[in-house]
Amino acid sequence: MSDNETPRSRVVLPTIETPTLTKAELADLLFERLGLNKRESKDMVEAFFEIIHGTLVTGEDVKLSSFGNFNIRRKAPRPGRNPRTGEAIPIKARNVVTFHASHKLKGVVQGDIPAGEEFE
Numbered sequence: 001m002s003d004n005e006t007p008r009s010r011v012v013l014p015t016i017e018t019p020t021l022t023k024a025e026l027a028d029l030l031f032e033r034l035g036l037n038k039r040e041s042k043d044m045v046e047a048f049f050e051i052i053h054g055t056l057v058t059g060e061d062v063k064l065s066s067f068g069n070f071n072i073r074r075k076a077p078r079p080g081r082n083p084r085t086g087e088a089i090p091i092k093a094r095n096v097v098t099f100h101a102s103h104k105l106k107g108v109v110q111g112d113i114p115a116g117e118e119f120e
Helices: 023-034 038-057 103-110
Strands: 061-064 066-077 078-082 088-091 094-101
Touching: 023 038, 038 061, 038 066, 094 103
Parallel strands: none
Antiparallel strands: 061 066, 066 094, 078 088
């Protein structure tokens, strides 16, 4: 780096590909770490997501201690615009799911809390 270059000019962009953690991988982790059989592991993962899904569908929030909260938020109807044609179109009112990470999760991500520390 020459004296005239700023550190900003050396920024490396993250890769476009983001790894995805699948339900099957979660079930495998339960199988490996807890010793559950594969069927029990798969059923447990499915039940976990069914409970979260069902709770959110009823309009209730889901709070996962030391991880974060999934909240349902009502968005009001509003005017929109088709970006291709510029035509004005109405956007209907709808419910959206938002996620807010806990302070503990944020601390681990930021490096303030060691990653190996157990979540309670």
